[in-house]
Amino acid sequence: MEYIIYIQRNTELIMEYAQNHFALVLTAIIISLVLWVPVGVLITKNEKWASRVLNIANTIFCIPSLSLFAVMVTIPALGLGRRSALVALVLYAMMPLVRNVYQGVKGVDKSVIEAAKGMGMSSWRILWEIQLPLATPVIFAGFRITVVMTTGIAAIATYIGERNLGRLIAEGLTRFNVEMIIVGALFIAIIAIGLDSLLGYIEKRIVPRGLRTGRS
């Protein structure tokens, strides 16, 4: 009951935080997709580069989020606020996105590629018409992980000046205000679940029909 009263009293503030949070997540994901999907595709063409890029992605993913945000702030061009938050989130997204695109494309049945090549399809055509469509389930799995993860980590960006739902949790902690903490967590969870369900719906429409019948 007290949570509902808290939400009613602070609707304006919560909506502002939620909006900021959502905007940050969306921008980060769009930039990540534009950047990492092509990288994931490109490295399938060269083993040496693939292992290099994947190693970098893994290493970045191991850095604790709070410290990565902090490091970004120390870079003069970024500073406190949105830009640092975006760069950090995009760097985090590198691992799940690049890895899943790479593994999805690489995991396509070799005999299908062999047959397509043997019929005279060019390697780019094979990539576009065969490898990418067949990799969609794996790519989508990575995409969904990225979205949920980004929504969660974005909350921590409140410590470098982002006014988002993370602030409810952070302030709740300092003031030991349980309602604040719970409401903050709740809204973050709602955004994550909402986005994930939306993607699940899109995935169902995008995954090629032949693959779905194969599994049933």
Next chain:
Amino acid sequence: MIELREVSKVYPGQSAPAVDNLSMTVEKGETCVLVGPSGCGKSTTLRMINRMIDTTAGTILIDGKDIRQSDPDKLRMDIGYVIQQIGLLPHRSVAENIAIVPRLHGWPKDRIKKRVDELLTLIGLDPEESRHKFPSQLSGGQMQRVGVARAMAVDPPIMLMDEPFGAVDPIARNHLQDEFLRLQKEMKKTICFVTHDINEAIKMGDRIAIFSAGQLVQYGTPQEILSKPTNDFVKDFIGLDRVVKILSLFHVKDVARRTICTAGESELPNVAGKMRDLGADTCFVLDNGGRAAGFITWEDIAKHGDSAASETMQQIVAGRKKAFVQELVLLRDALSLMLELDTEHLGVMDGNRITGAISLRDIRKHASKKEGE
């Protein structure tokens, strides 16, 4: 025509060549089966023809043109290619799979659709029913057929087939082989066919190339290979039943004797005279319905005498009620039937019509006959 001139292939990091100084020619319209134990270089040879693998040395000519002068993708678009794993695109329907190469050639849509239906009918699938199916909805045999249809889509003059029927069960394989032989009789394509199964090689090949450790050990017609194996390797590879295998190259009708006579059951006592008059050594006895009830051979008459009791004759005839074989059965199978029925003679039929007779002696003579005699 495919011509390989002193072709070698050495894989990086290996000292022994996978294919060693190979020269051979596959004539237009012929099926050439490359056969040998695994790792003998047969698949490598096949894959060099459509440049899936590049040669280390030597030249390969297709209709007199060096394949290295063509763009690999263009070259492959004009060569049918079937592999053991088939490699149908799982996200594309049967029709779309068959349409791949026509689409690469830029055929108009209605022409592609017409060709797809034509091919589906040719391989024994109902176009209406199977056109929109996905590969996962087909049986193994059906997938393999679609794979063959896909390779034939633009009617390429050359087909390369790498163990195309290796992944299906023996019954389906036999069926696919027969169907393919029937198609090939009409299409007359130049085919290179890889298998490790010598029986398949004998069945499918106009010519057989036996490989061992990257080298061509023997190249010849199935009969040449079976009757005159060049060395012990070929002999071993063919197996101890070499001569029986020769029998699978011929049908009953190739050997059957055509001079026959027929008689009704009531004529039994006069059979000897009738056979002598016609110069026939087998006489078929017909029952009242005009169907063959069995037969008497000259040997029976020699054994029991001209005037043998008609009960004895009737017994002999009745004992041969099942001793009939169709004209288009392989000699090997006819021999098997003789052994099974413990008889030395079989009647030969074409459908319900009696057309001749065949004896164990005929088969024996044929098996030991050398080629060209």
